[in-house]
Amino acid sequence: MLLRWLDRYETYTYEIRDQGLRLWLPAGVSDGILAIEPESDTLLTLTLAGGTQADQPAVAAFLRDWWDLDRDLGPFYAQFQEDPLLAASLRSNYGARVVGFPDLFEALTIGILGQQVNVQFAYTLKGRLTAACGHHREDPEDGHRRWRFPQPADLAGVTVDDLRDMQISRRKAEYLLGVAEEMAAGKLQRGTLLPLSLEVQTQRLTQLRGIGPWTAHYVALKCLHQQRAFPAGDAGLQNNVKRLLGLERKPSVEELQTLARPWAGWETYATWFLWMA
């Protein structure tokens, strides 16, 4: 079931219902509401309500971007079907792809909010931010609100104290407003970062206050389609490797990087399948 791989914590920018999915498409893609429903194991039905026929190519491109559909994973499966750390997850999660954040501001936001807190709480905070600063329209199908994540400019009048009221820490509030300001001023854009190497992307992103190596690699993985992103400081990654290898303690960043050597070129998908393991 293809839709199984959507992030189970997301609650605002799309809704999973009856094994299907409904969302208000991003600005610039379409103004319509897209319904995605499983027809069979390999076939999805897409229904666009409130948009126009001319939106179809943009919608298709958006889905390819969101779910990394242009990636040929054949070599990855072939190479790592016997890998001691990956093999089991490759089998049980066969067909999974990186579910990304095509929106750079959204990716940076969840990256910052996700630092050093449990993921569920991070998504709770993201939901509060969306409800406070984002935009919505009513879904005529069921009357539910469909939300778009806020644009950087939507945070222009927002203060640290406003974000503190949402239980976002003061420091993270400062990081977020800093990133929003940088992006609203046009100094940071996805299109500019996309063609750059992972090293240069990481170097640019970590110049921003609040973006360290973990967040930079997270964004490279979830938003910039890099294939060698590897957030070695990631607690979830460390815990899953610890469990899979039966270690006494979590592997260090250096140990994890040593373990990752066989995955050279496929670090992003190795990370993805380890997260799902």
Add this chain to the structure above:
DNA sequence: GGCCAGGACTATG
């Protein structure tokens, strides 16, 4: 109730 979460910054040797 204590420990840990899909970390990063800052101050201090």
Add this chain to the structure above:
DNA sequence: CATAGTCATGGC
């Protein structure tokens, strides 16, 4: 540079 302290709060 390497290390320790700080931030904040939910989930188990």
